[in-house]
Amino acid sequence: MTHMPVAERRSRLLAAAFAVIARTGVSGATTRAIVEEAGMKLASFHYAFESREELMAELVNEVVETQEVVLEVATAADGSLVGTLEQGLLRYFDQVRQDPRRERAMFELTQYAMRSPAMEGFAARQYERYRRLAVQSLDEAATRTGHRWARPLDELAADLVALTDGITLAWLADGDDGRARRTIAFAARAIAAEASPGPERPATTAGTTRTTTRTIRTTRTIGTRGGAA
Amino acid sequence: MTHMPVAERRSRLLAAAFAVIARTGVSGATTRAIVEEAGMKLASFHYAFESREELMAELVNEVVETQEVVLEVATAADGSLVGTLEQGLLRYFDQVRQDPRRERAMFELTQYAMRSPAMEGFAARQYERYRRLAVQSLDEAATRTGHRWARPLDELAADLVALTDGITLAWLADGDDGRARRTIAFAARAIAAEASPGPERPATTAGTTRTTTRTIRTTRTIGTRGGAA
DNA sequence: ACGCAACTGGGACATCTGACCCACTTCTGA
DNA sequence: TCAGAAGTGGGTCAGATGTCCCAGTTGCGT
Secondary structure, three states: OOOOOHHHHHHHHHHHHHHHHHHHOHHHOOHHHHHHHHOOOHHHHHHHOOOHHHHHHHHHHHHHHHOOOOOOOOOOOOOOHHHHHHHHHHHHHHHHHHOHHHHHHHHHHHHHHHHOHHHOOHHHHHHHHHHHHHHHHHHHHHHHHOEEEOOOHHHHHHHHHHHHHHHHHHHHHHOOHHHHHHHHHHHHHHHHOOEEEOOOOOOOOOOOOOOOOOOOOOOOOOOOOOOOO | OOOOOHHHHHHHHHHHHHHHHHHHOHHHOOHHHHHHHHOOOHHHHHHHOOOHHHHHHHHHHHHHHHOOOOOOOOOOOOOOHHHHHHHHHHHHHHHHHHOHHHHHHHHHHHHHHHHOHHHOOHHHHHHHHHHHHHHHHHHHHHHHHOEEEOOOHHHHHHHHHHHHHHHHHHHHHHOOHHHHHHHHHHHHHHHHOOEEEOOOOOOOOOOOOOOOOOOOOOOOOOOOOOOOO
16 A cells, blocks of 8 residues: 555545445444455554544544535425425435445444443434434425424424434335335425414515525545445 | 253343343344353353354344334323324333333344344334334224324334334434423324324213223243343 | 263364554655 | 655464363253
């Protein structure tokens, strides 16, 4: 392996580790498997990281902060809130379908962190981030379609996260697309029911189906190596 | 260790394995850790099981079939459907709170099975079982409160399972009781919204708050050793 | 009581894994 | 240019882990 600054080496190892985890699970992410994935020698691992645990901690942090969670909100054709929410959820679902192993890896990392005393709080932060993203999407969806959330957005965000988690988990288990889509429709209905037609209709040209894509973070250092199944 | 028929030994080892997994995760469930938990010697392990993998497969099957999932349906004080559903969910949540490690172990086992080619289909069966239980609860709740589900019960069951999964996962991550309860209230509302006041009012003495407890399966061979946290 | 089959105990072995070491090579700054 | 720092490679080590073996012991049917 050619020369390379430590920082670069570290991030390559992190990416490799994520790829290995996606493929074989956390337990399969041995130092040897990771360096092989990265095309390095074992010694380089311990040159870049103090220990495997240090890498795992770093990975877990990286993942929390930089893992791209695309939450796209696109106004539905009919401009309804339900439709808008459903569209958004369907897009999220497409992402999951496109690369299930990434999702699995995320779940595993979360569980791994929950067990490691050193990474206590990681899981909580992870969910907080999910909620923050959900808040933004919900906010946008309501504004876009001229609605008003009847409950604190923070609470609704938690509800939405619970739904997406449940949908994802079930789909990972049985791979039933139809069922997932039906549950998504239900989820959209359920969330939309928590809004009331509000006074804050935005200045939008009626009839125009505007499609704004919101990507919260574009950094994508992790997980780009593991292609779709 | 005293003499003991193989069958007994096997089930003790399975219980021990579940306890270890609950405490330290699947990766910590080494043959040595398991036999220590069971108070046996290592050789007894391979006398009872061909290999660790055989035990894991057996465990996974046992768990699918016998793990007690208590789904209690109690008519709410006000006899409303929402209240009834919320009560049921709160009871489920209490169970999770009482022994979070069991829930974590279940999630881990599911993920483990999803990765093992030999146990393919286990996860799907697991979710099918969850759905079956949900169907029964929903059916009962509707009958009890004189409602009618507006969609196929099977679909609603999937929605309910997704919600409980999401709620459980989030709570395991952040341990926020209040949030969990708020999401439960939302879940109850969302599910109840899928019913319409139906014609099949049961013959119940009005005003009497009957509390029927339905336990689907009482066998509880697994997981009894790991006490609450 | 007694013989045989069921069962147990302790140790052994090959492999895997995280960590480490040290001689060697490559780069960089004076 | 050239010394020292940064980085690399291959081998090694101790501990953990799954599996196996075999001499001993226990219990049951006769």
